[in-house]
Amino acid sequence: MKRNSRFSLALHVLGHMARKPDERLSSQQLAAFNQTNPVVVRRTLGLLREQGIVSSERGHAGGWQLSQDPAEITLAAVYDALGERFLRPDPVGEDNPPHCAIERKIGSTLSDALSEAEQVLVRRLREVTIAAIAAEMT
Amino acid sequence: MKRNSRFSLALHVLGHMARKPDERLSSQQLAAFNQTNPVVVRRTLGLLREQGIVSSERGHAGGWQLSQDPAEITLAAVYDALGERFLRPDPVGEDNPPHCAIERKIGSTLSDALSEAEQVLVRRLREVTIAAIAAEMT
DNA sequence: TCAATCGTAACCACGAGAGTTACGTATTGT
DNA sequence: ACAATACGTAACTCTCGTGGTTACGATTGA
Numbered sequence: 001m002k003r004n005s006r007f008s009l010a011l012h013v014l015g016h017m018a019r020k021p022d023e024r025l026s027s028q029q030l031a032a033f034n035q036t037n038p039v040v041v042r043r044t045l046g047l048l049r050e051q052g053i054v055s056s057e058r059g060h061a062g063g064w065q066l067s068q069d070p071a072e073i074t075l076a077a078v079y080d081a082l083g084e085r086f087l088r089p090d091p092v093g094e095d096n097p098p099h100c101a102i103e104r105k106i107g108s109t110l111s112d113a114l115s116e117a118e119q120v121l122v123r124r125l126r127e128v129t130i131a132a133i134a135a136e137m138t
Numbered sequence: 139m140k141r142n143s144r145f146s147l148a149l150h151v152l153g154h155m156a157r158k159p160d161e162r163l164s165s166q167q168l169a170a171f172n173q174t175n176p177v178v179v180r181r182t183l184g185l186l187r188e189q190g191i192v193s194s195e196r197g198h199a200g201g202w203q204l205s206q207d208p209a210e211i212t213l214a215a216v217y218d219a220l221g222e223r224f225l226r227p228d229p230v231g232e233d234n235p236p237h238c239a240i241e242r243k244i245g246s247t248l249s250d251a252l253s254e255a256e257q258v259l260v261r262r263l264r265e266v267t268i269a270a271i272a273a274e275m276t
Numbered sequence: 277t278c279a280a281t282c283g284t285a286a287c288c289a290c291g292a293g294a295g296t297t298a299c300g301t302a303t304t305g306t
Numbered sequence: 307a308c309a310a311t312a313c314g315t316a317a318c319t320c321t322c323g324t325g326g327t328t329a330c331g332a333t334t335g336a
Contacts, residue, residue: 005324005325006324006325007248008241008244008245008248011240011244012240012241012244015240015243015244016240026280026281026282027281027282028281033237033238036325036326037325037326037327038281038282039283039284039325039326039327039328040325040326040327042281042282042283042284043283043284043325046282046283046284056281056282056283057281057282057333057334058280058281058282058283058332058333058334059280059281059282059332059333059334059335060278060279060280060281060333060334060335060336061280061281061334061335061336062280062281062282062333062334062335063281063282064282075247086225086252086255087224087225087255087259099171100171102149102150102153102154102271102272103146103150105271106146106149106150106153106271107146109213109266109271110145110146112262113259113262113263114224114259116258116259116262117224117225117255117256117258117259117262118255120254120255120258121225121251121252121254121255124250124251124254124255125251128247133240133243133244133247134240136239136240136242136243143293143294144293144294164311164312164313165312165313166312174294174295175294175295175296176312176313177294177295177296177297177314177315178294178295178296180312180313180314180315181294181314181315184313184314184315194312194313194314195302195303195312195313196301196302196303196311196312196313196314197301197302197303197304197310197311197312197313198302198303198304198305198309198310198311198312199303199304199305199311199312200302200303200304200311200312200313201312201313202313
């Protein structure tokens with residue numbers, strides 16, 4: 001099992017979809033690109049559909065299609081749509097209230113540092129679009 | 139079970155140790171601060187010992203002590219000593235060589251973005267010392 | 277009607293990491 | 307010496323997150 005594959009799975013299939021904007025690709029086809037399962041694809045793309053990035057059609061000629069211009073879809077949008085958090089926060093659990101001042105201090109310090117790092121990450125992801133990814137395809 | 143507790147566990151016990159530089163604190167005592175287990179403490183502090191941050195003594199009056207001035211121990215040093223990677227890379231697994239160009243592109247793009255974000259994180263962690271953490275204790 | 281396809285629920289498989297037990301070894305106080 | 311204390315470590319369990327899989331209902335088009 002590949003861990004943390006949601007994001008790269010999404011980017012990969014979006015890249016392929018950007019190459020064939022007029023076709024509706026089935027979960028089965030998209031799954032093949034990642035050597036994974038149609039259900040996993042549906043799960044993942046379902047989150048993107050909620051954000052209007054892709055659309056799906058049921059039935060005989062159904063499948064998935066981009067809802068936006070691939071040049072307008074940033075990796076940050078995908079990251080957000082998936083609810084990804086590459087930074088593992090959890091500096092201070094919600095259920096374990098700090099017992100001493102040091103724990104609060106640690107929690108706030110780590111929170112600040114992680115937030116800043118993630119801002120940098122997202123800023124970078126905003127600079128790359130699906131179109132740029134698709135352009136690399138052979 | 140608290141996840142990702144190694145780092146905050148380490149910072150917490152180091153903070154307490156910094157308050158009592160002359161005492162040797164047992165794993166048992168340190169574990170109590172975090173409501174965890176002595177073995178977990180030994181495991182974690184063992185990594186810090188390898189980097190010369192703390193020292194341990196066995197036997198009757200044994201325990202743990204800081205090996206460095208708490209004002210010299212940065213959170214980044216602890217982060218490194220623990221081998222923590224708050225950013226989950228794994229953009230392209232080592233065992234699954236990219237099948238098409240898009241996968242390589244995704245892998246390198248994510249790698250770059252994650253690396254940059256982590257540099258920012260570490261830079262921040264370098265600005266905070268154990269002494270600063272300990273100063274917050276009540 | 278029938279085949280293709282998404283939408284979901286439900287469950288399994290696997291791995292990471294903390295929690296726990298157990299035991300060996302080292303050190304110290306008496 | 308000897309008992310008590312404490313680390314070092316192995317081995318196991320528990321839990322959680324996540325992907326994989328199966329199953330089935332709903333929808334669409336020929």
